[in-house]
Amino acid sequence: MIETMDSSTVLAPRIIVADDEELALMLLQDGLKGMGFQPEGCSSGKDAILQSLRRPPEAILLDDKMSGLDSGRAIKMIRLMEPIRPVPILLLAEAPDRDTVVRSIQMGANDCLSKDSSLHDISLRLQRAIKAPLRQMAPAFEHLKYFFHYDGSAITLDIDSDITTDAGKNMVELVRALTGLMPIRFLLNLEKVPAISASGIGYLSDVKDTVVNCGGEIALCPTDMKRYLGNVQRFLEKYFETDAQAVSAKPSS
Numbered sequence: 001m002i003e004t005m006d007s008s009t010v011l012a013p014r015i016i017v018a019d020d021e022e023l024a025l026m027l028l029q030d031g032l033k034g035m036g037f038q039p040e041g042c043s044s045g046k047d048a049i050l051q052s053l054r055r056p057p058e059a060i061l062l063d064d065k066m067s068g069l070d071s072g073r074a075i076k077m078i079r080l081m082e083p084i085r086p087v088p089i090l091l092l093a094e095a096p097d098r099d100t101v102v103r104s105i106q107m108g109a110n111d112c113l114s115k116d117s118s119l120h121d122i123s124l125r126l127q128r129a130i131k132a133p134l135r136q137m138a139p140a141f142e143h144l145k146y147f148f149h150y151d152g153s154a155i156t157l158d159i160d161s162d163i164t165t166d167a168g169k170n171m172v173e174l175v176r177a178l179t180g181l182m183p184i185r186f187l188l189n190l191e192k193v194p195a196i197s198a199s200g201i202g203y204l205s206d207v208k209d210t211v212v213n214c215g216g217e218i219a220l221c222p223t224d225m226k227r228y229l230g231n232v233q234r235f236l237e238k239y240f241e242t243d244a245q246a247v248s249a250k251p252s253s
Contacts, residue, residue: 064112185216
């Protein structure tokens with residue numbers, strides 16, 4: 001017998017559900033709500049990422065075939081983005097065979113099941129993924145500590161380490177991996193960055209160019225630039241606008 005979750009005793013798990021077919025999305029949302037979940041629907045992989053960043057869910061359910069940002073790229077992005085990196089991701093595929101399941105796991109999904117699966121089966125797999133111990137993940141980058149936040153209008157990238165040559169290379173790699181989210185307003189928060197090396201300046205320039213070339217906008221969160229060397233201050237003041245309205249994103253405890 002399949003047991004549903006009792007919402008009167010357990011807070012309904014929040015699930016991001018992404019499918020670009022409106023009817024399929026509506027039916028899946030209604031069904032999951034009836035099974036004791038709190039589903040939030042979206043029609044693209046990009047929206048699934050942004051909604052997850054705004055408030056991390058207990059799990060993400062992605063349709064394997066969506067227009068625009070495909071599920072493979074969406075999963076790879078999620079697996080780079082703190083704080084949502086460890087969130088369980090389940091992929092819904094058309095009649096998945098062994099190769100499809102293996103491919104989805106290699107992409108970073110936790111599970112793969114058929115779009116024809118019953119709601120009971122989907123519910124069970126979601127419950128299993130949510131209750132499983134979180135994946136022990138090595139840092140995405142060796143030299144860069146960072147955290148993302150989305151407030152509905154802009155993505156903020158908090159950097160929490162010196163911007164050295166190696167950290168700068170990591171930052172450029174990270175931002176290039178996120179170009180599928182563009183165009184979007186991108187805020188760079190340097191409040192926790194103790195120092196920026198001369199070589200780090202070039203990588204900050206690359207970050208800005210990457211965002212702008214993809215149709216996005218980039219600005220700095222307000223920060224005290226006096227702690228940096230003169231050449232760094234001059235570069236930041238000349239090359240970046242400061243968003244006076246930006247609020248520093250704080251990792252949730």
